[in-house]
Amino acid sequence: MHPQTHLHPDSPQDLYDLGLKTDLVMLSQSPMTRRRVLSMGLMGIGALLAGCAPIGTPTPAATGGQPSTPEEATAAECVSPIPRETAGPFPGNGSQGPNLNVLIQSGVVRPDIRTSLGTGNTAAGVPLRLELTLVQAGGDCAPLPGYAIYLWHCDAQGRYSMYSPGAEAEDYLRGVQAADENGVVSFLTVFPGCYSGRWPHFHFEVYASVEEATGAGNVVHTSQIALPEDVCRSVYADDRYGSSMNNLSRLSLDQDGIFRDGWESQMAAVTGSVEEGFLARLTVGVPVA
Structure with a gap:
């Protein structure tokens, strides 16, 4: 049984708790990107933290407009x-x-x-x-x-x-x-x-x-x-x-x-x-x- 992550707003699935750094990066993403990352599991999170562009880009709201x-x-x-x-x-x-x-x-x-x-x-x-x-x-x-x-x-x-x-x-x-x-x-x-x-x-x-x-x-x-x-x-x-x-x-x-x-x-x-x-x-x- 895996512990829940701080962030799972767009998926009913639990994810691994990888700490504040992951939370901050996830919060800067659009809901669509978060769903995509969550569906890919640890591989998706790793790609996101590595800065891989295909994961997605932040929304204007996440960057102060x-x-x-x-x-x-x-x-x-x-x-x-x-x-x-x-x-x-x-x-x-x-x-x-x-x-x-x-x-x-x-x-x-x-x-x-x-x-x-x-x-x-x-x-x-x-x-x-x-x-x-x-x-x-x-x-x-x-x-x-x-x-x-x-x-x-x-x-x-x-x-x-x-x-x-x-x-x-x-x-x-x-x-x-x-x-x-x-x-x-x-x-x-x-x-x-x-x-x-x-x-x-x-x-x-x-x-x-x-x-x-x-x-x-x-x-x-x-x-x-x-x-x-x-x-x-x-x-x-x-x-x-x-x-x-x-x-x-x-x-x-x-x-x-x-x-x-x-x-x-x-x-x-x-x-x-x-x-x-x-x-x-x-x-x-x-x-x-």
Whole structure:
């Protein structure tokens, strides 16, 4: 007799209790996907936890209203271009000289950006997977397969690799990925800290291809991604995040120099927990000529 799982809302059958991680992943799926997984038993759960795409994709409701695939984006609403923002003072993209250009380094095209390419040191922090769906803004919100994103952000202590004291020799939390056939780009990283004067965020640049991103090509669009306050507060209770909680308590989105003119289309939908890690999703409307 097997113990019941926490989640069996769409099947009369009992399933194995595989813990909170399984529950969180299952909760992010649509009812149809949950039924499919349950009907496959342990094999289905294993495939889901491994991130296999054929299992299914989360519904917009599970991602805070942000469509998870281009098909859903088309069916729901066509997103406007995400606001163009500054790359900030720590881009590491060669614009400040060849000695500050991570994009020419071997291995920068990678899904896991937690470890420095040069030193091999790994950034500490709560794990977070960021999934961005790139769609053509306006029109039918067609996906943008093959387009590339260069993503970068600060570490748990609010430091930027390549720039900040104590992190100058590092190049972690920077990397490039190409969008798949559905326009989806995924990075495994850590939850960014909150430094004085800025709301917790990610930076990113969109390029027409990986070759453009790593070959000093033209940037199609530059923007930033915000993170929800309640999730930030839960993360910043972790001692690894130093003064992040205090810095956050002195900020608001309406006061932030980047997000105060409107952040709704830049706010990621986040699910998960400090114990199991987080998943952040956002559909990014890209203006394409």
